[in-house]
C-alpha cells in the first residue's frame with residue numbers, strides 16, 4: 084500500500100467521524116503494518132488510524148513487548164483514577180496532565196476479527212483510553228484547561244503543522 088504520513092493538529096481528519104472496521108482482510112493487515120511503521124518512526128507508543136489519515140475505528144498500542152491491535156474498541160467499565168503527563172504524536176512538543184481512570188475493561192476485535200475483552204491498568208489503561216479518544220474525535224488538548232489549550236494551539240501554529248514529533 085502507499086505510504087501514509089503522520090497527521091498533525093489541526094488536520095481535519097483528526098476530528099472526522101470514524102467508521103467501524105468491517106473487513107478483516109489483507110488490506111487491514113497492510114494498514115496496521117503501515118501504522119506500526121509510522122508509530123515507530125516517530126517513537127510513539129500508540130497510534131490511531133485517523134493519525135495516519137484513515138478515519139477507521141482502529142488503533143495500535145505497543146507496550147510490554149506486545150502490539151495490541153484494537154479494532155472497534157469499546158470501553159466496558161472503568162474504576163479509580165490516575166493523573167499523569169501525556170503527549171500525542173499529532174501534537175508535537177505538547178505535553179500536559181490528563182486525569183484518567185486507573186483500571187479499565189475494553190472489548191475489541193483483533194487483526195483477524197476475533198473478539199476479546201482486556202483488563203488494563205496504569206500506563207496501559209491510559210494508552211488505550213488515549214487511542215479510544217482519538218476514534219471519537221477527542222484529542223489531547225480537549226483534556227486541558229481552556230488557558231492551557233490556547234497556549235498549546237499557539238505553540239503548534241507557531242511551529243507549523245508540518246513539524247515532526249519525537250514523542
Ligand SMILES: [Zn+2]
Nearest residue numbers: 170171172173
Ligand atoms: Zn494521540
